[in-house]
Amino acid sequence: xxxxxxxxxxxxxxxxxxxxxxxxxxxxxxxxxxxxxxxxxxxxxxxxxxxxxxxxxxxxxxxxxxxxxxxxxxxxxxxxxxxxxxxxxxxxxxxxxxxxxxxxxxxxxxxxxxxxxxxxxxxxxxxxxxxxxxxxxxxxxxxxxxxxxxxxxxxxxxxxxxxxxxxxxxxxxxxxxxxxxxxxxxxxxxxxxxxxxxxxxxxxxxxxxxxxxxxxxxxxxxxxxxxxxxxxxxxxxxxxxxxxxxxxxxxxxxxxxxxxxxxxxxxxxxxxxxxxxxxxxxxxxxxxxxxxxxxxxxxxxxxxxxxxxxxxxxxxxxxxxxxxxxxxxxxxxxxxxxxxxxxxxxxxxxxxxxxxxxxxxxxxxxxxxxxxxxxxxxxxxxxxxxxxxxxxxxxxxxxxxxxxxxxxxxxxxxxxxxxxxxxxxxxxxxxxxxxxxxxxxxxxxxxxxxxxxxxxxxxxxxxxxxxxxxxxxxxxxxxxxxxxxxxxxxxxxxxxxxxxxx
Amino acid sequence: xxxxxxxxxxxxxxxxxxxxxxxxxxxxxxxxxxxxxxxxxxxxxxxxxxxxxxxxxxxxxxxxxxxxxxxxxxxxxxxxxxxxxxxxxxxxxxxxxxxxxxxxxxxxxxxxxxxxxxxxxxxxxxxxxxxxxxxxxxxxxxxxxxxxxxxxxxxxxxxxxxxxxxxxxxxxxxxxxxxxxxxxxxxxxxxxxxxxxxxxxxxxxxxxxxxxxxxxxxxxxxxxxxxxxxxxxxxxxxxxxxxxx
Numbered sequence: 001x002x003x004x005x006x007x008x009x010x011x012x013x014x015x016x017x018x019x020x021x022x023x024x025x026x027x028x029x030x031x032x033x034x035x036x037x038x039x040x041x042x043x044x045x046x047x048x049x050x051x052x053x054x055x056x057x058x059x060x061x062x063x064x065x066x067x068x069x070x071x072x073x074x075x076x077x078x079x080x081x082x083x084x085x086x087x088x089x090x091x092x093x094x095x096x097x098x099x100x101x102x103x104x105x106x107x108x109x110x111x112x113x114x115x116x117x118x119x120x121x122x123x124x125x126x127x128x129x130x131x132x133x134x135x136x137x138x139x140x141x142x143x144x145x146x147x148x149x150x151x152x153x154x155x156x157x158x159x160x161x162x163x164x165x166x167x168x169x170x171x172x173x174x175x176x177x178x179x180x181x182x183x184x185x186x187x188x189x190x191x192x193x194x195x196x197x198x199x200x201x202x203x204x205x206x207x208x209x210x211x212x213x214x215x216x217x218x219x220x221x222x223x224x225x226x227x228x229x230x231x232x233x234x235x236x237x238x239x240x241x242x243x244x245x246x247x248x249x250x251x252x253x254x255x256x257x258x259x260x261x262x263x264x265x266x267x268x269x270x271x272x273x274x275x276x277x278x279x280x281x282x283x284x285x286x287x288x289x290x291x292x293x294x295x296x297x298x299x300x301x302x303x304x305x306x307x308x309x310x311x312x313x314x315x316x317x318x319x320x321x322x323x324x325x326x327x328x329x330x331x332x333x334x335x336x337x338x339x340x341x342x343x344x345x346x347x348x349x350x351x352x353x354x355x356x357x358x359x360x361x362x363x364x365x366x367x368x369x370x371x372x373x374x375x376x377x378x379x380x381x382x383x384x385x386x387x388x389x390x391x392x393x394x395x396x397x398x399x400x401x402x403x404x405x406x407x408x409x410x411x412x413x414x415x416x417x418x419x420x421x422x423x424x425x426x427x428x429x430x431x432x433x434x435x436x437x438x439x440x441x442x443x444x445x446x447x448x449x450x451x452x453x454x455x456x457x458x459x460x461x462x463x464x465x466x467x468x469x470x471x472x473x474x475x476x477x478x479x480x481x482x483x484x485x486x487x488x489x490x491x492x493x494x495x496x497x498x499x500x501x502x
Numbered sequence: 503x504x505x506x507x508x509x510x511x512x513x514x515x516x517x518x519x520x521x522x523x524x525x526x527x528x529x530x531x532x533x534x535x536x537x538x539x540x541x542x543x544x545x546x547x548x549x550x551x552x553x554x555x556x557x558x559x560x561x562x563x564x565x566x567x568x569x570x571x572x573x574x575x576x577x578x579x580x581x582x583x584x585x586x587x588x589x590x591x592x593x594x595x596x597x598x599x600x601x602x603x604x605x606x607x608x609x610x611x612x613x614x615x616x617x618x619x620x621x622x623x624x625x626x627x628x629x630x631x632x633x634x635x636x637x638x639x640x641x642x643x644x645x646x647x648x649x650x651x652x653x654x655x656x657x658x659x660x661x662x663x664x665x666x667x668x669x670x671x672x673x674x675x676x677x678x679x680x681x682x683x684x685x686x687x688x689x690x691x692x693x694x695x696x697x698x699x700x701x702x703x704x705x706x707x708x709x710x711x712x713x714x715x716x717x718x719x720x721x722x723x724x725x726x727x728x729x730x731x732x733x734x735x736x737x738x739x740x741x742x743x744x745x746x747x
Contacts, residue, residue: 148636208544211609355608357632360584364627367612371619379610381594383527391596403605413568414561415595446687451698470697476687477562478697499595500561502602502700502721 001113002166004122006095008149009107009141010087014044016081018073020137030071033060038438040215043075047139072439080105087138088236094129099233101152103182109148109233116144116220122163145169149225153180170226174200181221187214242278242335244269251290251327255319257285258328262315263308265333269308279304279341280311287328295322300373301365302338302397303358317370354396364397381405385454386413387498409452410470412480412499419496429487430470436481438497443473451483471502478502513721518544521552521654521678524712534577536601537728538689539704539719543679544711550578551659552678553651557707559667561593566683566702571604573721575609578661583634587625588620592639602721621651628654628662635661641668643695648675680708681718686718699723 002281010016014032019025029049038481040060054069060072081100088098088108095115103337111312116125126142143154143162150169154162157180164172174178176199178191190213196202201209203222211219223229244265262285273279273280281304297318305311322328364376373395380401382392390411424433432448450469456462464485472478478501484494519564533540533548535667556571579585587594589610599606614620620640620730627636643664655662664677682705687699705716718729 003631031617084695225557233664353632353634355610356585357584359630359632360610363627363630363633364610367623371614371623373613375612375614377613378607379611380595380607380611387597389597397610405597405606407600410601411598412565412595413598414565414593415571415598447690447697472688472697474687476701478565478685478688500565501697502565502572502701 002145002146003111003113004116004146004166005149005151006110006112006126006129006144007101007107007141007155008091008110008133009104009155010084011139011141012044012047012050013083014075015046016138019046019306025071027072028069028270029054029067029492030067030073031060031063032075034074034075034077040072064224084108085236087246091129093126097235098237099231099235102234103152107155108204110406111151111233112144113379122245128163141252145172146148146223147227148231149182149221150227152182153225156180158501168401170203173225174203174264175200178202181218181225182211183218187218192212216420225396230452235271239349240270240334240336242280244270244333246333248329248330248331251329253324253325253327255322256321258324259312259316260329261331261461262333264317265313265331266308266311269309269333270311271336271418273306273335273338273341276338277340278338280335280337281339281440282335282337283311283315284334284336286332286334287322287324288330288332289324289328295324295328297321299365299369302304302368303365304341305360305362306341310365313362314365317366363398384457386457387411387454389457389460412478412500414500415480419482419498422495422497424483424495432471432497433462436471436479436497438479438496443471443477443479446474447472468498521549527676530541531622534574535725536574536719537717537726539715539717539728541707542706542712542715546581549678550661551655553648553655553662553664553676555675555677555680556663556665557606557669557682557725558640558665559669562650563682563684563693563743564665566685566700567665568598569602569700569721570683570702570719571665572599572604572702573726574663575605579605579608579634581634582608583632584610585590585635585637586610586623586633587621588612588627588636588638588640590614590617590620597661603724621647624662626652628660629658630660631658633660634647635663635664637665639665641666642673643675645675648677652676661717668685677708679706679712681705688720699727700728 018030029044029052031049031054032040032044033042040058040062042054042058045054045056049067049070054063062069064072084105088100091098091108093111095112096109097111097178099107099109107312116122119125119128123142126144130140130142141155143149143151143158143164145154145164146166146169150164150173153176154172155440156166157176159173177314178188178196178199180199207219222231224231246261246265248261252261279300282300284296284298289295297315299318300313368375375394377395379391380399382390382393382404383403384390386491388421423437426433427433432446434446435442448469448471451467453465453467455465468480468482470478471481479497480499480501481495481497484496505689536548537746540546541547556567558567568581575585580595585608590612596606597629612623614623617640620638624636624638627633643666651662656743684703685701686701690698699722701720703716704719706714708714720727
C-alpha cells in the first residue's frame with residue numbers, strides 16, 4: 001500500500017494559543033519576545049502585529065516603535081515544544097503515528113496510511129482536521145502527499161490544492177520556491193544568488209552537479225520530498241502491538257461495571273496474546289473520563305501470562321484507585337511489554353514443588369501489584385566476609401546462587417540493622433569481655449569464642465577492622481560482639497553488639 | 503450405646519482432620535524429627551496445615567525462635583518447596599539459615615511497611631498450595647484475622663508460622679499451637695573452650711487437642727536432639743490435661 005503523510009502547519013502557534021487563553025487580546029497586536037544576548041528579540045507574532053509589518057527576529061524595541069500599543073509578552077523556552085507535544089497527542093485520534101516537525105518546530109507530521117477512508121476519503125479527512133483545529137482556535141494549513149517532505153512543502157507553500165495525488169509529488173513541487181524543500185539558510189542564499197527561484201529550475205539537473213554545488217544534505221532533502229529516499233518519523237507515542245479499546249455507550253461509574261469492562265478487554269486481549277504465543281508482562285489500563293481527565297492503573301507480572309482470570313485478579317486489586325468522576329466513556333488497555341509464554345503443560349500429576357511453581361508466581365504478581373514490586377526479594381550468598389555485604393538481595397525469582405553458603409563461621413540469626421555501642425570490661429586486651437552492658441542490662445559472660453577478625457575491603461571502603469566474639473551469658477543468651485580496631489587507650493566505646501545467636 | 507461412642511469417636515476424628523491434623527501414618531513416615539514434642543500433638547503428628555504461634559518478647563528469644571523455626575523449615579522444605587517470610591521490621595540474617603540446613607535461596611522475603619499489608623500477604627500466601635511454609639512476624643493479629651488465616655490453611659494445607667512480640671493479645675487467636683522458645687546455656691564436652699550447639703527450652707504453651715509441655719532441645723548440627731531430663735512425659739490419650747479446643 002502506498003504510504004500517505006499529512007503535514008499540519010500551525011501558522012501562528014503561540015499567538016493562537018495565547019488568544020485561546022486570553023480572548024481579550026484579539027483586538028490588540030501582540031508579540032512574544034525572549035532575551036538574546038541581553039536584547040529582547042521577537043519569537044512569535046500575532047496576526048494583527050504581522051499586518052503592521054512586524055516580523056519574527058526583530059528587536060522588541062524596534063517593533064514598539066513601528067506599532068504603537070504593541071503588547072510584548074515573555075516567551076518561555078520550550079513552551080512551543082510542550083504545546084506541540086500536547087497537540088500531537090491530541091492528533092493521535094486521526095492516525096497512530098504522529099511526529100513533531102523537527103525542522104521548523106511549528107507543525108506536525110502524521111503517517112496516515114490506511115486512515116482517511118475511515119473519515120470518508122482524504123478530502124473529508126483533511127476538512128475534518130482543519131475544522132476541528134479551527135474550532136479550537138488554531139489557524140492551520142494542511143496537505144496530504146506520498147512523502148512527508150512533499151506534504152510539508154505543499155502545506156506551507158502550495159497554492160493549488162492540499163491534496164497531492166499518489167505519485168504526483170514531483171509535479172506539485174515544481175512551481176514551489178526552494179524554501180519548500182526544508183533547506184538550510186546558506187544553501188537557500190546560494191540558490192537565490194544563482195537565480196533558482198523555483199524548484200523546477202534545478203530539479204532536472206544532474207545529481208553530481210548539484211552535489212558539488214550544494215552538498216549531500218541538499219540532495220537528501222530533494223530525494224526525501226520526491227520519495228526516492230525513505231524518511232522515518234519519530235512518533236510521540238510509539239504505538240504498541242497489543243492494545244484493546246472499549247468505548248462505552250453510557251459513561252461507567254461503578255466498580256462492578258469497571259470490572260466488567262476490564263473482563264471484556266482482557267478476553268479479547270488474551271485471545272490475541274494466546275494466538276501469538278505471548279503473555280503480558282506489563283499492562284496499563286487508561287480510562288477516558290467525561291471531563292477530559294485520564295485515569296490510569298498499571299499491573300506487572302513476574303512471568304508472562306495470558307490467563308484472563310489471573311490478570312483480572314491483578315486489575316481487581318487496583319480498581320479502588322480508579323476515580324471515575326462523572327463517568328468513563330472509553331477504556332484503552334495497552335500492553336507495552338510482552339514476553340514469550342512457555343506452553344502450559346497439562347499435567348495429570350502434581351509437579352515437583354519449587355520456586356517456579358505457577359501458583360507462587362501468581363501470588364508474587366498479586367503482592368507486587370498490591371504492595372509494590374520492590375518488597376519481594378530473595379537472598380543469595382555473596383563473596384564478601386563483611387557481614388553487611390555477605391548476603392546479596394535479588395529481586396528476580398529465577399536467579400540461581402553463584403556460590404554455596406559458607407558454613408565454617410557461625411553467623412547470628414538476628415542481625416541488628418546497625419551495630420550498637422556497648423560498655424565492656426575485658427581482663428586482658430584481645431580477650432573476650434568478662435561482662436558487657438547493653439541497654440542498661442549487665443550481662444555476665446560465661447562462655448566465649450573468638451576472635452574472628454573481619455577486615456574491611458579496602459577497595460570498597462576505609463575504616464577499622466572488626467574482631468568478632470561469640471559470647472554466652474549466665475542465662476544462656478548468645479550474642480555477637482565485636483571490637484572495632486586495635487586496642488588503644490585513647491578511644492572509648494569501641495565495643496559493639498551486632499547480633500543475637502539462636 | 504456402642505454405636506453412640508463409635509459415632510462420637512468418628513466425629514472426633516473428623517473434627518481433628520478438619521482442623522489440619524492428619525491421622526498417624528503407618529510406620530510414622532512423616533515425622534519431622536522433633537522427637538518427643540511430636541507426641542504432644544494429637545495422633546503424634548506435627549500438624550502441617552495449621553497455624554503455629556511463636557511468642558518472642560525480647561530479641562534473644564526472637565533469635566532462638568528464628569533458629570527453631572529454621573530447623574522446622576529445613577524439615578518442611580526438604581522436598582524442594584519454597585517458603586515465604588513476611589515481616590514489617592525483619593532482623594533475620596539470611597546467612598545464618600544455612601547452618602540449619604535451610605535452602606535460603608528458596609525462601610522469598612517480603613518486607614512490607616504495615617501490618618495490614620503483612621496480614622493481607624499472609625492470607626494470600628496461605629491459599630497458595632505450592633508453598634511449604636509461610637512465616638510472618640506480625641503483632642496485630644486478632645480473633646477475626648486468625649480465623650481467616652485458619653480458613654486459608656484448612657483449604658490449602660500450607661503451614662503458617664506467626665512470630666509475635668506482643669504478649670497481651672495472646673489469648674485472642676485460634677492458633678493450633680503456641681510455642682515459646684528461650685535460649686538455654688549450651689553444653690560442651692568437659693574442658694573444651696568456646697560455645698556448644700544452640701540449646702533451647704521449647705515450651706508448648708497451648709496445643710489444641712494435645713498436651714502442652716516443655717522440652718529441652720538442641721540443634722545438633724544436622725537435626726534436633728532432645729536433651730532428656732526429668733520432665734513430665736505423658737501419652738496424649740491418657741491425660742485429663744488434654745486440652746479441648
